[in-house]
Amino acid sequence: xKSLPKLSCIMVVVLVLGTVLAACGAEExxxxxxxxxxxxxxxxxxxxxxxxxxxxxEEPKILKLRITSDMRDLDPAFIPQNVDSNISSNIHEGLIVxxxxxxxxxxxxxxxxxxxxxxxxxxxxxxxEGIQFHKGFGELTAExxxxxxxxxxxxxxxxxxxxxxxxxxxxxxxxxYTGDIILEEPFAPLWQSTLPVTAGWIVSAAAMExxxxxxxxxxxxxxGPYEFAEWIPNQRVVLRRFEDYWGEPPEWDEIHFLVxxxxxxxxxxxxxGAVDFGAVGTDAVERFExxxxxxxxxxxxxxxxxMAMNVQHPNLEDVNVRRAIRAGIAVDSLIExxxxxxxxxxxxxxxxxxxxxxxxxxxxxxxxxxxRAYLAEAGLESLDVTLTFENITxxxxxxxxxxxxxxxxGINVELIPQEGGLFWEEGYGAEGARVRxxxxxxxxxxxxxxxxxxxxxxxQVEEWNWMYWCNEEYDRLHDEGMREMDPEARAEIYVExxxxxxxxxxxxxxxxxxxxxxxxxxxSPVVMATGEFIPWRFTSK
Amino acid sequence: xxxxxxKRLVMALVVMLLATVLLASLAHLIPGDPVKLMLGPRASEExxxxxxxxxxxxxxxxxxxxxxxxxxxxxDLGRDFATRSPVSNMISAAxxxxxxxxxxxLGMAVLIGIPLGVISAARPSSWLDxxxxxxxxxxxxxxxxxxxxxxxxxxxxxxxxxxxxxAGDFSDPVGYGKQLLLPATALALTWIGYLxxxxxxxxxxxxxxxxxxTARAYGLRERTILFTYALKNALIPTVAVLGVGMGNxxxxxxxxxxIFTRPGLGSLIYRSITQRNYPAARGAILVxxxxxxxxxxxxxxxxxxxxxxxxxxxx
Numbered sequence: 099x100k101s102l103p104k105l106s107c108i109m110v111v112v113l114v115l116g117t118v119l120a121a122c123g124a125e126e127x128x129x130x131x132x133x134x135x136x137x138x139x140x141x142x143x144x145x146x147x148x149x150x151x152x153x154x155x156e157e158p159k160i161l162k163l164r165i166t167s168d169m170r171d172l173d174p175a176f177i178p179q180n181v182d183s184n185i186s187s188n189i190h191e192g193l194i195v196x197x198x199x200x201x202x203x204x205x206x207x208x209x210x211x212x213x214x215x216x217x218x219x220x221x222x223x224x225x226x227e228g229i230q231f232h233k234g235f236g237e238l239t240a241e242x243x244x245x246x247x248x249x250x251x252x253x254x255x256x257x258x259x260x261x262x263x264x265x266x267x268x269x270x271x272x273x274x275y276t277g278d279i280i281l282e283e284p285f286a287p288l289w290q291s292t293l294p295v296t297a298g299w300i301v302s303a304a305a306m307e308x309x310x311x312x313x314x315x316x317x318x319x320x321x322g323p324y325e326f327a328e329w330i331p332n333q334r335v336v337l338r339r340f341e342d343y344w345g346e347p348p349e350w351d352e353i354h355f356l357v358x359x360x361x362x363x364x365x366x367x368x369x370x371g372a373v374d375f376g377a378v379g380t381d382a383v384e385r386f387e388x389x390x391x392x393x394x395x396x397x398x399x400x401x402x403x404x405m406a407m408n409v410q411h412p413n414l415e416d417v418n419v420r421r422a423i424r425a426g427i428a429v430d431s432l433i434e435x436x437x438x439x440x441x442x443x444x445x446x447x448x449x450x451x452x453x454x455x456x457x458x459x460x461x462x463x464x465x466x467x468x469x470r471a472y473l474a475e476a477g478l479e480s481l482d483v484t485l486t487f488e489n490i491t492x493x494x495x496x497x498x499x500x501x502x503x504x505x506x507x508g509i510n511v512e513l514i515p516q517e518g519g520l521f522w523e524e525g526y527g528a529e530g531a532r533v534r535x536x537x538x539x540x541x542x543x544x545x546x547x548x549x550x551x552x553x554x555x556x557x558q559v560e561e562w563n564w565m566y567w568c569n570e571e572y573d574r575l576h577d578e579g580m581r582e583m584d585p586e587a588r589a590e591i592y593v594e595x596x597x598x599x600x601x602x603x604x605x606x607x608x609x610x611x612x613x614x615x616x617x618x619x620x621x622s623p624v625v626m627a628t629g630e631f632i633p634w635r636f637t638s639k
Numbered sequence: 640x641x642x643x644x645x646k647r648l649v650m651a652l653v654v655m656l657l658a659t660v661l662l663a664s665l666a667h668l669i670p671g672d673p674v675k676l677m678l679g680p681r682a683s684e685e686x687x688x689x690x691x692x693x694x695x696x697x698x699x700x701x702x703x704x705x706x707x708x709x710x711x712x713x714x715d716l717g718r719d720f721a722t723r724s725p726v727s728n729m730i731s732a733a734x735x736x737x738x739x740x741x742x743x744x745l746g747m748a749v750l751i752g753i754p755l756g757v758i759s760a761a762r763p764s765s766w767l768d769x770x771x772x773x774x775x776x777x778x779x780x781x782x783x784x785x786x787x788x789x790x791x792x793x794x795x796x797x798x799x800x801x802x803x804x805x806a807g808d809f810s811d812p813v814g815y816g817k818q819l820l821l822p823a824t825a826l827a828l829t830w831i832g833y834l835x836x837x838x839x840x841x842x843x844x845x846x847x848x849x850x851x852x853t854a855r856a857y858g859l860r861e862r863t864i865l866f867t868y869a870l871k872n873a874l875i876p877t878v879a880v881l882g883v884g885m886g887n888x889x890x891x892x893x894x895x896x897x898i899f900t901r902p903g904l905g906s907l908i909y910r911s912i913t914q915r916n917y918p919a920a921r922g923a924i925l926v927x928x929x930x931x932x933x934x935x936x937x938x939x940x941x942x943x944x945x946x947x948x949x950x951x952x953x954x
Binding site for chain 2: 170178249256260279312330331333356357359360362363366367369370371372373383486518519610
């Protein structure tokens with residue numbers, strides 16, 4: 099056995115190397131010191147307490163949530179994904195918020211309701227007094243509101259969400275707690291997708307000045323019920339209850355966001371009790387529905403999936419060819435096969451719960467004879483086209499069905515599965531219009547119809563409008579919809595826009611994805627149709 | 640000996656240099672715009688252009704590769720595209736978790752696999768040998784991601800004994816060890832089977848050699864022959880295989896790290912490539928390549944140390 103120790107020498111050398119590396123360079127977690135006392139486990143007495151001693155503190159009440167990727171940027175002007183808004187919504191607050199669904203907003207930081215001028219261009223506000231920012235950055239004032247909104251127009255900063263405040267002229271501070279939001283022109287999305295969501299969250303001007311944007315992006319300061327405590331990259335983000343919160347104290351002492359990218363790992367984590375709440379794939383829904391320890395929460399989102407047809411491609415420039423393709427696809431079968439029939443079928447890109455949804459839009463059923471007839475009208479007996487899609491299981495399933503469906507109508511489809519980065523790169527720019535024919539697409543949206551229609555304007559043709567379709571009337575209506583403040587008139591505008599798209603037959607609408615969240619039966623979660631959840635509003639049953 | 644080590648070190652350096660240039664170039668062949676992926680669809684063209692310039696993506700690819708190599712020689716692996724933090728910080732945060740996993744899994748494999756191989760070789764063609772042979776081949780053929788999921792379902796969900804996710808903190812060694820147990824076992828299973836077969840084969844070969852027959856003729860005890868004279872020589876090929884294995888595992892056990900959500904080098908490489916995070920991908924792959932070369936270098940040297948015939952042959 100003399101050689102075994104020698105053999106283990108190699109292992110020891112590598113172990114020592116690793117230990118040295120760990121000691122020399124292990125990145126300290128991004129931790130913000132907090133005045134809160136040490137955790138209960140550290141101060142628990144080793145012996146039973148004497149009757150005269152204070153009782154041992156209870157274990158902290160921790161809510162553990164799955165996030166599908168690591169956080170990237172928690173600055174309200176830059177939030178790149180739902181994961182970041184799910185975290186940041188516990189730290190930041192706006193003047194108004196969606197309390198849990200998108201049908202109403204709730205005023206939270208305001209001492210009295212907004213006053214809006216007759217022309218709709220001046221919105222006056224009065225803040226509650228005594229609201230404190232985290233980490234000792236002082237009281238919330240109208241100056242912070244001015245700073246938070248006007249920074250969206252700072253050309254140096256140039257945040258991606260600057261269009262949320264496209265109509266803002268300025269914010270005038272009229273007192274320590276009062277001010278006027280002044281618009282250059284009426285801006286309908288203000289009340290749906292600016293003030294109540296991330297673009298309306300208030301940041302601390304003092305913290306921004308002292309710490310800088312880069313630091314606050316990963317350790318933000320707000321007025322919300324939880325303050326940022328710790329970030330261990332690719333492992334977890336920890337928020338701790340803000341003891342000086344101005345409102346009702348939330349239930350949980352800490353909220354832990356655990357990074358679990360793989361759905362199967364997340365499902366196991368839920369079943370083993372490692373997390374209390376998280377999104378799961380459609381294939382796991384049945385299993386959790388049958389498990390008495392969990393509740394499944396399906397949320398019909400505003401997102402939309404469809405098959406885009408490139409109207410500029412020679413194969414698809416004839417509208418009859420596009421109609422033939424639309425008539426040749428069995429959309430219900432796609433949803434059944436790819437999503438276990440659990441997604442709501444889409445009539446257009448507007449989800450039914452969104453203002454401007456076209457509830458009477460035609461629902462195209464598969465009609466092979468009709469498809470052949472359209473093809474004949476285009477002077478064709480058969481056609482060869484390509485279908486490009488991001489190579490994930492659901493898309494591959496749908497693509498194969500589309501291929502089989504269209505083959506019966508005389509349309510031969512070549513499938514082009516692509517890795518995510520290539521898929522999004524190739525369709526973008528002038529090259530996309532040349533190479534793409536049919537493309538399986540999926541977009542998410544903010545809760546305002548303008549953020550659905552904007553991607554299909556002429557200005558987006560070489561950017562995100564992958565039907566490469568340009569219609570001036572559609573563009574005019576889009577601009578009109580942004581300015582129209584009457585909801586009914588606005589809804590009519592968006593229906594008209596969807597009708598224009600339907601006539602152009604450049605899309606086969608598939609589904610509005612349903613997000614499935616699983617929570618322990620002891621927890622009541624709050625999830626919105628944007629697919630975001632609001633952890634600080636979670637309660638135990 | 641010194642010349643041998645010098646020669647191997649020079650070769651290792653050449654391999655590293657070639658690997659660096661190749662990897663840095665290959666990273667740019669992956670299609671996809673990191674700026675678009677990072678900033679999202681609503682970023683303005685001006686913003687995208689500014690970020691592209693800041694990242695050095697405006698430079699021709701050979702210039703970017705040269706900049707990477709020059710930076711590397713100065714000890715700078717560049718900055719991560721997403722968080723702008725130094726890549727070296729990301730790697731040094733991930734590497735200890737990967738090293739711990741690799742050492743634990745190979746350690747487990749050595750402690751279990753080698754004895755199993757010895758037991759098989761000591762009783763060739765017995766029912767025990769056949770059973771161990773069946774078991775070893777079964778372990779070799781089960782893919783790591785399958786054994787990882789099965790272990791999770793059994794121990795984390797079914798028996799609820801061990802937490803299923805994360806790596807834990809080094810400040811809590813007991814907790815860290817518990818978190819390490821399942822992923823290390825998942826990785827070790829294949830190696831246990833492999834080492835058991837390898838040791839059995841080598842040992843049987845050695846046991847048929849003349850010097851073993853001579854030892855038996857001298858009347859030495861079978862146990863002494865097996866452990867003192869045969870096993871030492873039988874383990875020489877095992878050491879070489881372990882060197883390659885250690886290099887591979889240090890390069891990133893991607894499946895296991897992703898399934899157990901461990902923040903190691905493998906998951907860092909995977910994530911960096913999907914995000915087109917060139918600096919992070921380049922740096923992490925380079926470190927993986929370095930560790931692979933280093934592990935092989937150590938294995939080579941120990942091979943030479945363990946086998947005096949090589950030294951004699953060289954002299």
